Amino acid sequence: MRIVISGASGLIGTHLSATLRGTGHQVVTLVRRKPSTPTEFQWDPAAHRLDPSALDGADAVINLSGAGIGDRPWTKHRITELFTSRLSATQTLTQAMDKLDAPPRTFISQSASGYYGDSGPAQLQETASPGSTILARLCLEWEAAAHQAPPAVRVVTPRMGIVLNRSGGALGRLLPLIRLGVGGPLGNGRQYWPWITLPDVSAAFVFLASSAIRGPVNVCAPEQADVNTLTAVVASAFHRPAIFRVPAPALRLVLGKLADELLLPSQRMEPAVLEAAGFQWQHPSLGQAAAWLAGR
Template sequence: MKIFITGISGLIGRHLAKTFRQSGHTVSGLTRNTERASKVLPASVSLVDRLDDAQDYMPDVVINLAGAPIADKRWSDSRKRELKSSRIKLTDELVDWMRQMKQHPDVFISGSAVGYYGRQGDKDITETSEPHPEFTHELCQEWEQAALKADDICRVCLLRTGLVVAPKGGFLDKMKLPFALGLGGRIGSGQQYMSWIHLDDMVSGIEHLIQDSTLSGAFNMTAPNPVTNQHFSQALASSLNRPAIFPAPGFALKLLLGEMSDLLLTGQKVLPQRLTQSGFQFQFPNVEPALVQVMDK
């Protein structure tokens, strides 16, 4: 197969590229900095920094993972516009690019996030659950709607991804140091749920969606056993042989991060109902072995 990935140098994108190349597929991708991306990707991956330079590509699969990092800066009005533009505008352009091809892709797999559901407390959340109206829902909903404009030319799958547990990169990079120093602990009350997925299961899950031509629509890309922040914090500390006794007060995070603190202080108990029903088997369904495995790398 020929596979084209936007955001190919990101955490998920570069692991997909490596996996697909090892399986003998042809991989190309869109990235903002081709020189920097080439240093973290297999040498055989073709890279462009604008879609106009990819007019001759005829991919069987298009995977859309591009977007400005959501937790790097406070959510000012200008930052919110940037978060939307980096996802929605590019997705619109990508759909137009696919529409102009002489032969359309078989499947378009486009990113989203569990933020689609907004804050949900401790309720079990599946793909059909009613979302809570807030910025993360608005962002993900508009992103998904842009991707679904391609459903008249190919199969479309939407990835509502949780926190990706990986040995290097992602949210664990920011948590690892304080926990390794014995300074980690729960965030706020610690009772908010964290919906997570191991990187290996994320990559395998995307492969599963590609291979099963009957699958389309939204899929929760999360492990089947979400945990509270307190549980996750204790499991992370245990994987590092450290205690977890220094909580981060909710009011301090609100002062420091503003509205973005909602990402840490509220949560969702998201279940991968459709992925599980389709026959996908998780390698890491539970958080403790997932964390031990990534900390050993």
């Protein structure tokens, strides 16, 4: 397949691009700088500029563009940037598709588990209602923008869980502390974090690109875990304790809105669509994922 990727320089995009190329697919990337290879096309999503020919002949377009959710405090300016970076990129892609006589067959546009807000211990399949947090509203608008693609395009909106990786990613700051034996749960630890390893994320995107699935898809592992369990299992894989809890007030003091939007909400997400379609995880259990994180 010929697959166009936006946001290919990020954690998921880099791994996904390598996975696709390694399995024989042609990968075209959208870049903001001047292209340096024939497989790069320049675009400016903030200005809604993209030559539609960049998407011509593509079997699928994968949209991973957007400012980092957790890498800066959530000031009013940053919240606006989170919205505009995602909506502008998604709209630029759908507008370019609309100008083609034969648009790509598939548009996979990333969303997030934050769609569900803070849902406590409730089981969340893809049919669950959106939450009421800022992140939930962002995901709702992000997904709606993706569905502005031409009617002939199959639209998939993967709601991403927390991506576990050996370096970087959601646990990028926590893993070094766990390795030193000074990591631990955040808040009361009873909130559920939907998780998935980076190799399984890439495999899921490849699976979605070649399937007939459309609409929202919960991209997470089938085994569910609250933060107490997740940190304990990961720490155990490194033969370390996980006893240094960071209370919610301290998180709010340091991180402000980010704590209540990203770290303290509970989303007990279930990958119902992927399971029904027969997707096979490389790391379906938390124990397997933790062993992989520890290099075993």
